[in-house]
Amino acid sequence: MSDDGASSKPDLSSTGFPRREDRFPLPLDAWYVAAASAELGDGPIARRVHDCPIVLYRARDGVPAALLDRCPHRGVALSLGRIFDGRLACAYHGWRFGADGACTHIPSLTQGREIAAGIGVRSFPCREQDGLVWVWTGLRETSTVPPSIPNYAGRVWTQGAIDLACEAMMPIENNLDICHPYFTHPRLHPQWFAIERAGFRELAYELLLTATGLEVTSQGVRLAFCLPDRVTVEGGPGAPLIVLHHTPTTVGRCRQHWLVSLKAASADASAGISWSDELPEIFEQDRCVMESAQLAYAIEGGTFERSVKADAPTLMARRIVRMAAAGRWEQDRVRLSQRRRVLVRG
Numbered sequence: 001m002s003d004d005g006a007s008s009k010p011d012l013s014s015t016g017f018p019r020r021e022d023r024f025p026l027p028l029d030a031w032y033v034a035a036a037s038a039e040l041g042d043g044p045i046a047r048r049v050h051d052c053p054i055v056l057y058r059a060r061d062g063v064p065a066a067l068l069d070r071c072p073h074r075g076v077a078l079s080l081g082r083i084f085d086g087r088l089a090c091a092y093h094g095w096r097f098g099a100d101g102a103c104t105h106i107p108s109l110t111q112g113r114e115i116a117a118g119i120g121v122r123s124f125p126c127r128e129q130d131g132l133v134w135v136w137t138g139l140r141e142t143s144t145v146p147p148s149i150p151n152y153a154g155r156v157w158t159q160g161a162i163d164l165a166c167e168a169m170m171p172i173e174n175n176l177d178i179c180h181p182y183f184t185h186p187r188l189h190p191q192w193f194a195i196e197r198a199g200f201r202e203l204a205y206e207l208l209l210t211a212t213g214l215e216v217t218s219q220g221v222r223l224a225f226c227l228p229d230r231v232t233v234e235g236g237p238g239a240p241l242i243v244l245h246h247t248p249t250t251v252g253r254c255r256q257h258w259l260v261s262l263k264a265a266s267a268d269a270s271a272g273i274s275w276s277d278e279l280p281e282i283f284e285q286d287r288c289v290m291e292s293a294q295l296a297y298a299i300e301g302g303t304f305e306r307s308v309k310a311d312a313p314t315l316m317a318r319r320i321v322r323m324a325a326a327g328r329w330e331q332d333r334v335r336l337s338q339r340r341r342v343l344v345r346g
Contacts, residue, residue, distance in 0.1 A: 022167035023302060024318055026050075026248050027325045029138030030228035031146040033245040033257045036159055037131050038275035040064060044088060046079035048249040050137050054124060055079040060086030065099035066124040066135045072103070078121070097121055131159060131273040132245070132257065147212070147226055149243055155261040157273040162283055166294035168229055168246040168254035169321060173314035174286055175231040175244055176216060176223050178205060179346055184289055188282050190235060191346065200345045207312055207340040209333060213320055216313045225317050227324050252294060258283065310344040 034047045035056055044057035046069055053069035055078045069077050071090040080091040087096040087104055096105040101123035103115050125136035127146055134146040164171060174180070181189035205218030213225040220236035233242040243259040260280070265271035296304070307315060319336070323329040 022169065022248065022251055023297060024167065024169035024321050025325055026168055026228045026246075026321060027138075027327075029136075029140055029142070029327070030324075031127075031134045031136050031144070032229065032247045033132045034066065034126075034135045034247065035133045036161065036257065036275060037128055037133055038159070038273075039161075040133055043083065044079045044081060046077060049135060050248055051250045052137065053077065054135060055088065056126070056133060056135075057083055057088050058086075059083075059088075059099040063099070064126050064128050064133045066126040067097060067099075067101055068122040068124075070121065071095060072119060072121055099123065131157065131259070147230065149259070151264075154271055155241070155264050156269050156271060157259050157261045158276050159257070159259045159273055160276045160279065161255055161257045162279055162287065163249070164254050164256055164287055164290060165252065166254065166290045167252055167297075168248040169318065170290045170294060171244070171246050171254065171256055171286065172225065172229060172231055172317055172321075174290055175233060176214075176225055176313040176317055177311075178216065178218060178221075178223070178313070179310045179344060180289075182346070184285050185282050188285070190239065195346070202343060202345055204341055204343050207316060207342060209316075209336060209338045211333075214313065214316055223313070225313075225320070227320065227329065252298060256283070309342055310346075312340065312342050 028050060032049050034049055034054060035045060039045060040056055040058060042058070044055050047054045047056055055067050055069040057065055059065040065088075067078060067088065069079050071078055071092065073090065073093055073095055076090055076092040078088055078090055078097070081089045082091070083089070084096060087098055089096045094105075094107040095103055097120065098104050101120040103119040106115055109115070125142060127134050129146050130149045130152045132146075136142050181191040182195050186192050203218060205216055208215045208217070210224075213227050215225075216223040222232075222234040224232040224234075226232070229246040229248075231244045231246075233244070241261040245257040247255045247257065249255050258280075259273070263269060320329060320333075323332050
């Protein structure tokens with residue numbers, strides 16, 4: 001069969017991989033960041049999302065595609081292969097696959113022999129948006145698009161990524177936690193300087209449920225959680241705008257994709273995004289405490305936990321994720337308290 005001919009697309013709704021779970025597994029039916037646009041060049045790259053191996057590559061016209069990273073011939077990772085005219089060729093025997101997962105060419109077939117019907121790999125809906133490459137990991141079809149980043153096109157961004165040895169729920173909680181910065185980020189976080197100057201004092205924050213998650217506001221700071229895995233940190237005038245996505249990779253691990261904007265586009269700074277291999281120190285400090293905590297949860301579960309009122313945002317985020325993973329968020333969120341005011345010392 002010619003390279004332009006394709007067999008009928010196989011029904012490959014299941015990856016064939018058993019799904020293991022974290023303590024708070026994020027929902028499958030959702031869009032997740034698999035890579036930054038800057039990471040996806042001319043060749044394929046391997047990623048893992050929800051414990052499923054995925055290969056990303058640029059198909060015809062440079063449009064990203066995502067397939068299960070396993071050749072149906074002998075199981076070799078397709079991410080080891082090469083791109084030919086927008087199709088991905090396995091590094092073992094050269095079988096080629098289109099963006100829809102159908103096998104389009106088997107070099108060893110003799111003249112007149114056709115590719116057997118149904119040979120192919122699972123394809124994942126894939127979109128490039130806001131400097132990121134997204135995949136839909138659900139087993140159901142979707143007509144949705146990834147959640148956009150507000151005013152993305154009007155700002156100057158730096159982006160990067162960090163692999164964390166902790167489940168995705170942990171950095172989500174960490175970035176909604178209003179009481180840890182003084183202790184975890186000395187001489188880096190505005191909260192440290194404020195407390196050093198004026199001491200600990202009583203303050204109030206407001207927790208508000210939204211259609212997509214929750215918001216926490218206090219003293220000009222706004223923290224927002226958007227399902228399934230985004231946390232936005234807005235620190236007020238002069239502070240950076242931070243957008244974080246937490247892609248679950250395998251059990252007890254995740255990849256945090258970070259975007260930081262210090263300013264809006266202007267006459268002397270055009271809008272755009274640039275990749276950085278340098279990890280901001282504040283993310284390294286967070287990594288240290290989160291990976292330490294993950295070890296405790298891996299050994300003991302969560303039975304040792306004791307919580308206080310200041311933990312309301314993180315505990316609510318857990319409830320939201322549980323409901324979303326069970327497909328109940330839309331119907332059950334109206335039963336929750338929509339707005340709460342909490343007093344803490346900080």
